[in-house]
Amino acid sequence: MNMRISAGEFTERSLQIIKDLKHLEGPMLPILHAIQAEFGYVPDEVKPIIAGELNLSRAEVHGVVTFYHEFRDHPAGRHVLKLCRAEACQSMGSDRIADRARQLLGIDFHQTTPDGAVTLEAVYCLGLCACAPAAMLDGEVYGRVDEHCLSEIVAEVRR
Amino acid sequence: MTVTIFVPRDAAALALGAEKVAKAITQEIAARGLDAKVVRNGSRGMFWLEPLVEVRTDQGRVAYGPVKADDVAGLFDAGFLTGSGHALCLGLTKEIPFLRQQTRLTFSRCGVIDPLSLEDYRHYQGLKGLEKAISMAQAEIVREVTDSGLRGRGGAGFPTGIKWKTVMEAAGPQKYIVCNADEGDSATFADRMIMEGDPFVLIEGMAIAGIATGATKGYVYIRSEYPHAIATMTEAVEIARAAGILGSSVLGSAHAFHIEIRSGAGAYVCGEETSLLNSLEGKRGIVRAKPPLPALQGFLGRPTVVNNVISLASVPVIMDRGAAFYRDFGVGRSRGTIPIQIAGNVKYGGLYETAFGLSLGEIVDHIGGGTATGRPVKAVQVGGPLGAYFPRALFDTPFDYEAFAARDGLIGHAGITVFDDSADMLKQARFAMEFCAIESCGKCTPCRIGSTRGVETADKIAQGIEPEKNKALLADLCNTMKFGSLCALGGFTPYPVMSAMNHFPEDFAPTPLIEAAE
Numbered sequence A: 001m002n003m004r005i006s007a008g009e010f011t012e013r014s015l016q017i018i019k020d021l022k023h024l025e026g027p028m029l030p031i032l033h034a035i036q037a038e039f040g041y042v043p044d045e046v047k048p049i050i051a052g053e054l055n056l057s058r059a060e061v062h063g064v065v066t067f068y069h070e071f072r073d074h075p076a077g078r079h080v081l082k083l084c085r086a087e088a089c090q091s092m093g094s095d096r097i098a099d100r101a102r103q104l105l106g107i108d109f110h111q112t113t114p115d116g117a118v119t120l121e122a123v124y125c126l127g128l129c130a131c132a133p134a135a136m137l138d139g140e141v142y143g144r145v146d147e148h149c150l151s152e153i154v155a156e157v158r159r
Numbered sequence B: 001m002t003v004t005i006f007v008p009r010d011a012a013a014l015a016l017g018a019e020k021v022a023k024a025i026t027q028e029i030a031a032r033g034l035d036a037k038v039v040r041n042g043s044r045g046m047f048w049l050e051p052l053v054e055v056r057t058d059q060g061r062v063a064y065g066p067v068k069a070d071d072v073a074g075l076f077d078a079g080f081l082t083g084s085g086h087a088l089c090l091g092l093t094k095e096i097p098f099l100r101q102q103t104r105l106t107f108s109r110c111g112v113i114d115p116l117s118l119e120d121y122r123h124y125q126g127l128k129g130l131e132k133a134i135s136m137a138q139a140e141i142v143r144e145v146t147d148s149g150l151r152g153r154g155g156a157g158f159p160t161g162i163k164w165k166t167v168m169e170a171a172g173p174q175k176y177i178v179c180n181a182d183e184g185d186s187a188t189f190a191d192r193m194i195m196e197g198d199p200f201v202l203i204e205g206m207a208i209a210g211i212a213t214g215a216t217k218g219y220v221y222i223r224s225e226y227p228h229a230i231a232t233m234t235e236a237v238e239i240a241r242a243a244g245i246l247g248s249s250v251l252g253s254a255h256a257f258h259i260e261i262r263s264g265a266g267a268y269v270c271g272e273e274t275s276l277l278n279s280l281e282g283k284r285g286i287v288r289a290k291p292p293l294p295a296l297q298g299f300l301g302r303p304t305v306v307n308n309v310i311s312l313a314s315v316p317v318i319m320d321r322g323a324a325f326y327r328d329f330g331v332g333r334s335r336g337t338i339p340i341q342i343a344g345n346v347k348y349g350g351l352y353e354t355a356f357g358l359s360l361g362e363i364v365d366h367i368g369g370g371t372a373t374g375r376p377v378k379a380v381q382v383g384g385p386l387g388a389y390f391p392r393a394l395f396d397t398p399f400d401y402e403a404f405a406a407r408d409g410l411i412g413h414a415g416i417t418v419f420d421d422s423a424d425m426l427k428q429a430r431f432a433m434e435f436c437a438i439e440s441c442g443k444c445t446p447c448r449i450g451s452t453r454g455v456e457t458a459d460k461i462a463q464g465i466e467p468e469k470n471k472a473l474l475a476d477l478c479n480t481m482k483f484g485s486l487c488a489l490g491g492f493t494p495y496p497v498m499s500a501m502n503h504f505p506e507d508f509a510p511t512p513l514i515e516a517a518e
Helices: A009-019 A028-039 A046-054 A058-067 A094-105 A147-156 B011-015 B020-031 B069-077 B116-121 B130-135 B138-148 B160-169 B191-195 B199-213 B226-240 B273-282 B309-321 B323-327 B362-366 B402-408 B427-441 B450-462 B466-485 B488-492 B495-503
Strands: A079-084 A118-123 A135-137 A141-143 B005-006 B036-039 B053-057 B058-063 B089-090 B176-181 B216-220 B258-263 B304-310 B335-345 B350-353 B379-382 B389-391 B415-420
Touching: A009 A028, A009 A046, A009 B089, A009 B273, A028 A046, A028 A058, A028 B226, A028 B258, A028 B402, A046 A058, A046 A079, A058 B258, A058 B466, A079 A094, A079 A147, A094 A118, A094 A147, A094 B450, A118 A147, A135 A147, A141 B011, B011 B191, B011 B226, B020 B036, B020 B069, B036 B488, B069 B216, B116 B199, B138 B160, B138 B323, B160 B199, B160 B304, B176 B199, B176 B309, B191 B199, B191 B309, B199 B216, B199 B226, B199 B427, B216 B226, B216 B273, B226 B258, B258 B350, B273 B304, B273 B379, B273 B450, B309 B323, B335 B362, B362 B379, B362 B415, B379 B427, B379 B495, B427 B488, B427 B495, B450 B466, B466 B495
Parallel strands: A079 A118, B005 B036, B176 B216, B176 B304, B216 B258, B335 B415
Antiparallel strands: A079 A135, A135 A141, B005 B053, B053 B058, B058 B089, B335 B350, B379 B389, B379 B415
16 A cells, blocks of 8 residues: 555564464465555565465465455555445346446556556445445445446446 | 343345444434343344334334334334334234244244354253254264265255265264355355354254364355354354364353364355365365265365255254154155345245245245336246246246256256346346356356356347247257356356246347337
8 A cells, every 4th residue: 555665664563463463274365365455566576575484485475465355465545335236136236336336437457547546446235236326435334226326326436 | 121132133134234223223212311231132034124113112122113213213213122002113023924834943033043142042941952863872963964865055956964974974083074065056145144143053953063073173164145143153153162162162062063164265166065165174166076075085185064054053943852843844854944045126025934846936926026116027046047037927936946857947956036027038138147247256168168158158149140040059059068067167058048048938038129110
C-alpha cells in the first residue's frame, strides 16, 4: 500500500509478521494473508524472505502465491468491488449488472480505474444466493443488486 | 420487563439492510425512552422476508418483514413491541408455513438464539451431545454416528461413522479433525448460516469427533469470501475456550481439544478434501491421489477426519437424541434431515431443513413458489456448479442421494438454483466449462485442458459451426473428463454440460438464419 517505505523497514515488517506466525502448523497461508493485510498485496520482494524463514525455495513460495485468486501481485484501488458471477446470480441477471458495472466504471474485471478509486473483481459465490445478484464492496455485502443499487455503489467509491 | 427485539446479523440479512434497521431500532428505543433491547440473531433462512425483525411477546416471537429502516418509526407507532398488527406483521414466527413445515434438527437454534451467547446455546439443548459423548467409550460414539445413517453433507455422501472409525483405529501420535467450510458451490449457504447463526453447534460437533477418534486438534477451513462467518467462528472459539468447552480439558474431562480457524484464499478446488489439506499445509491447493486416504494420511501425513460443516453440526443432535431418532427421518439410504437451499430465480428463496425424500417439484414449485420473475421454471441446477440441470420432466425425482445419481445428477451440498424460461442452456453449459477452466488446479490434463477446449467447442456450437460434429465432440470430451480426472471438479463438470445438452437439445440447435430465409 504505502510505496514509500524503505527496503529496510519493509524487510523488518515482513520478518515480524513471519516470526509471529511461523509456529503454526502450515503457516504459509496465514503469513500471506497477514502480508497482504499489511501491504495491500504480496510484493515480489517478500517471497525470498518467506522462503528463507520457512526453509522453502523461492519457487515454492511463488507457486503458492500465484495459485490463489485472493493474493494480489500489485496493490488494488482504494475500494474493491466484487460482483458475483456464479449460477444463482446469473439466474437473476448478474451478467447485465456486470456489463453495467464495466460501463459505469470504464474498466473490465481485474482492472483498476485510472484514478485508483476502485478495482473490479469477479467472485464465484458469496453465499447470498437466495438474494441474488450479490456484490461485496470492501467486505460489506449487498443483495438483490439492481442498476439503482449499483449506481449508488459507484457514486460511493468515486467520492 | 425489558422487551427483546431480534434483528439478524446473518450476512444475507446484512446484504438486505439489517444493519440500518438495527440502528434505526436502537435510535427509536432511545428517543422514545423505551425499555427494550436489540439482540442480533442468525437468520431463520427466509430471505424474501429479510431483514426479518422479531419481537418476543407473551404469546411467542412475532415476526415483521421485510423491514426497511424507513419502516421502523411506523412499527413503533403501531406498537410492535407488544406484537401489534402492522402491514409488515407476519404473526407468530413459528407459525409461518415455510418454517412450520420444516424439521429443524441441525438448524434448530439458527435464527433463534444470539449466536455468541453460551447461555442461549445451553438453554436450547446445546452441549447435551458433548456431555453424553464424554461419558461414552470412543467406539460407542462412532457406533452411534454410524447407526444414525449420517452421510457426508458436503456432497460425496460418504458415511460419516465409517470415516470416523478409520481414524479412530489409525495409529498416530497426533490426529486431526478438519472441518471443510470451503462452501464454494453457487446456491449453497447452509454452512455460512450455521457458522454465523449457531457457531457453537459446529464447535460441539468437532469436539465430539475429536473425542471419538482421539484427535486433539481441529481446524476450520473457511473460504475467504465469508468474512462474517470467519469473524463469528473466531469469536465463538475464544468464548468456548474461555468457558472450558475447548482446551486441555473439554468440559472438565480427560479429553483435550483445540480449534483453530483458517481462511482460504479464493480457490474453489480447495473444497475438495485433499486439495484443502494441501492448502491447510500451506501448499498449492493441488488435488492428491487417493489412496492414501486422508483418514490415514491426511493433514501433515497424519490420520485426519475431513468433514463438512453440516455433517459435524448434525452430530450433537444425534448424540443428544440418539441414532434411532435421527435415522427415523428420511428414505432409503438417505437418513436424517437435509438443509435444502433454494436459490436463484425463486419466489421464496431460503433454507429448508427437512427429511430426505421430498420430490424436486414439491421443493421448487410448492416450497419455493416458482420463479421470482413470475415466468415458468425452465431448469433447476441441483448440487452447485458440478450438479446437473433438471428439466420439469424430472421434477418427480425424490431428494435422496441414490435417486439423483440414478438420473445422472447429484444432490451435492443440497443447493438448488432455479432458472426461468429466459435461461439459455448452451450458455450455462459453456459457463460450466469456463468455471472449470478458471478453477482447475491443473493436476489432471482432462480437467486443465479439456475445460478450455469445452468452452471453445460450446462457442462453435453457438456459432453454428458443424454443430452435430461439435456436439459429439463435446460429449466425448465430457466422457474423458469424467473418467480421467482425479477429483469432482473435472469429473463432475460433465454433469451440468451433458444434462443441459440432453434435456434441452433445442438450445443447442443452430440459430435459424432468419435473414437468409427472408
